[in-house]
Amino acid sequence: MAELVREPVLMVGEGWDAYRLLDSGHGRKFEAYGPYRFIRPEPQAMWSPRLESWDAHGEFVPGSDEDGGGRWQYAKSVPDDGWELGWGAEARFTAQCTPFRHLGFFPDMAPVWEWMGAQLADATDAETMNLFGYTGVGTQALSRFGRVTHVDASKKSVAQARANATLAGLDDRPIRWLVEDAMKYTAREVRRGRRYDGIILDPPKFGRGPDGEVWRLEEGLPGLVSDCRQLLDDNSRFLFLTVYAVRMSSLALGGLLEEVFAGLPGTIEHGDLAVEEDALRQPQGERAGRLLPTAIFARWSNPR
Numbered sequence: 540m541a542e543l544v545r546e547p548v549l550m551v552g553e554g555w556d557a558y559r560l561l562d563s564g565h566g567r568k569f570e571a572y573g574p575y576r577f578i579r580p581e582p583q584a585m586w587s588p589r590l591e592s593w594d595a596h597g598e599f600v601p602g603s604d605e606d607g608g609g610r611w612q613y614a615k616s617v618p619d620d621g622w623e624l625g626w627g628a629e630a631r632f633t634a635q636c637t638p639f640r641h642l643g644f645f646p647d648m649a650p651v652w653e654w655m656g657a658q659l660a661d662a663t664d665a666e667t668m669n670l671f672g673y674t675g676v677g678t679q680a681l682s683r684f685g686r687v688t689h690v691d692a693s694k695k696s697v698a699q700a701r702a703n704a705t706l707a708g709l710d711d712r713p714i715r716w717l718v719e720d721a722m723k724y725t726a727r728e729v730r731r732g733r734r735y736d737g738i739i740l741d742p743p744k745f746g747r748g749p750d751g752e753v754w755r756l757e758e759g760l761p762g763l764v765s766d767c768r769q770l771l772d773d774n775s776r777f778l779f780l781t782v783y784a785v786r787m788s789s790l791a792l793g794g795l796l797e798e799v800f801a802g803l804p805g806t807i808e809h810g811d812l813a814v815e816e817d818a819l820r821q822p823q824g825e826r827a828g829r830l831l832p833t834a835i836f837a838r839w840s841n842p843r
């Protein structure tokens with residue numbers, strides 16, 4: 540019986556050469572994506588910035604409504620068709636300013652990619668699935684351990700994910716690139732009696748499938764998680780669920796997994812994903828970097 544650990548866990552992502560959180564405050568954050576620095580909205584940064592000024596290449600100015608719209612304003616030139624960055628020993632991808640205020644990958648997922656690697660450490664023929672896989676950095680990370688099924692509703696994102704894998708020289712890896720609705724695809728896999736060693740899902744609050752299928756997180760998540768559970772068994776290693784931009788606690792995600800994974804061994808944990816800001820060097824000594832929360836998560840692990 541999978542045990543729910545009640546105490547929340549904090550997964551912290553530190554900066555690396557491709558991504559650094561330089562400062563934050565007054566509802567904004569100042570980040571470096573390799574050689575380029577950007578300012579983006581961050582409602583959770585309610586504190587004051589620490590740096591006198593933010594010398595950025597560009598800033599994303601949000602539109603009027605909460606969820607959408609807005610545009611980039613540039614103070615210095617930034618390559619239109621993007622620039623190459625990397626994570627870990629292998630992963631390579633193109634960063635670029637997208638209309639959705641993102642820069643082509645989600646740096647706060649780095650501790651998740653690491654955690655998945657730790658769950659699969661000794662595996663060479665693992666079967667894993669990356670649902671809502673976007674530009675596929677997580678898929679590259681999983682492909683070291685076996686075959687990966689990458690599922691995303693956006694043809695553009697899947698094409699970019701394939702291009703990123705080519706950039707990383709991973710075209711020979713057994714990756715299935717699928718433009719599919721996550722709920723439909725997972726339900727079909729259940730009907731086919733398929734089995735996976737690990738599944739990661741990072742659903743948006745709201746989304747659309749390739750044929751206009753509507754995804755609303757609060758409505759769709761319980762059914763999707765229970766279908767994912769049916770694709771896992773006693774020998775499977777993990778499921779990792781991240782959720783962001785919703786009024787929900789990680790404890791609720793933990794509670795959902797506790798019910799759905801009741802029939803399997805292992806452990807269920809929940810908590811926050813956060814990014815650590817660069818420490819601030821000051822004459823009177825170094826001030827530790829602040830933690831900026833980015834998402835909540837719940838995870839099931841079943842170590843061998």
Ligand SMILES: C[S@@+](CC[C@H](N)C(=O)[O-])C[C@H]1O[C@@H](n2cnc3c(N)ncnc32)[C@H](O)[C@@H]1O
Binds near residue numbers: 645747
């Ligand atoms: C936040 S992104 C995921 C980021 C990804 N986990 C990463 O680390 O790069 C959410 C993704 O969900 C996809 N999406 C939205 N609705 C979907 C649906 N119904 N089925 C499959 N993918 C969907 C979007 O195209 C987008 O790429």
